[in-house]
Amino acid sequence: MQNVKNLSDEQLVVFIRTKEKEAFSEVVDRYEGKLLRYATYLINDKDRAADVVQESFIKTFVNLNGFNEKKKFSSWIYRIVHNESLNIIKKYKKEIPMIEDFDVKGDTDLEKELDEKLVKQMVRDCLNKMDIKYAESLELFYLEEKSYEEISDILRLPMGTVAVRINRAKALMKKLCHTKN
Numbered sequence: 001m002q003n004v005k006n007l008s009d010e011q012l013v014v015f016i017r018t019k020e021k022e023a024f025s026e027v028v029d030r031y032e033g034k035l036l037r038y039a040t041y042l043i044n045d046k047d048r049a050a051d052v053v054q055e056s057f058i059k060t061f062v063n064l065n066g067f068n069e070k071k072k073f074s075s076w077i078y079r080i081v082h083n084e085s086l087n088i089i090k091k092y093k094k095e096i097p098m099i100e101d102f103d104v105k106g107d108t109d110l111e112k113e114l115d116e117k118l119v120k121q122m123v124r125d126c127l128n129k130m131d132i133k134y135a136e137s138l139e140l141f142y143l144e145e146k147s148y149e150e151i152s153d154i155l156r157l158p159m160g161t162v163a164v165r166i167n168r169a170k171a172l173m174k175k176l177c178h179t180k181n
Contacts, residue, residue, distance in 0.1 A: 009073035017064055024061055031074075032057075034144065035081045041139045042085040042132075044124055048092070052084045059084070075153035078146070082136070082154055089132070126177040134169035141166055 004012055004026045016023045035056065039049035059080050067076055127135040140146045140154060148166075152159045 010069040010071075013064060013067055013069055013073055024064075027060070027077075028057055031077055035077065038078065038139065038144050039081050039085050041124075041127070041143055042082070042136060043088055044128065045092075048088050049085075052081060052088055056081045056084050072150065072153060075146075075150050078140075078144075078150075078154045079156070086132070122177065126173055129176045130169060130172050134165055134172055137162060137165040138169040138173065 004015060004023045007015060007026075009027075009030070012023065012026055016027070032053065035053045036046075036049055039052045039056075040046055043049045043052065056077070060077055063080075067073065127138065130138075136155065137151060140151045141148075146154065148159050148162050151157075151162045151166075155162065157165075
């Protein structure tokens with residue numbers, strides 16, 4: 001197999017389509033962690049998020065010929081994960097997710113780990129109180145570090161709408177998460 005590590009995502013897609021389907025493993029290597037993180041933020045359940053990402057990779061592979069290589073591949077694959085995540089959210093809407101278990105290892109600082117978990121849980125709780133259209137915009141911008149243009153592609157919204165949603169989400173976050181000492 002040719003060295004595909006140096007290919008851009010779009011070049012990699014063309015290579016997979018025309019030469020070597022096995023090179024799809026490079027797509028998985030590049031995106032698995034990022035997509036899992038994004039799906040977990042949306043769904044708030046690691047196991048279901050892993051299922052969403054796996055299903056999304058299958059859909060990506062099956063529909064690879066439908067990808068326009070003049071567009072950004074990352075936006076396209078994030079859109080697939082986004083749609084799959086929303087399907088799961090609708091399906092399991094009434095279930096309440098449990099707080100993650102702590103990883104207890106001999107060399108970890110348990111207090112630091114607890115603080116980090118609590119902050120993450122507080123942020124998740126605030127995001128869960130928001131309408132999904134605001135929460136997903138914040139997640140993509142701050143947690144996934146996507147540009148307004150990429151968010152526009154992923155969510156299929158005009159860039160102006162993305163900007164408005166992010167600004168409204170920031171204001172909502174301040175209002176929902178403001179705690180009194």
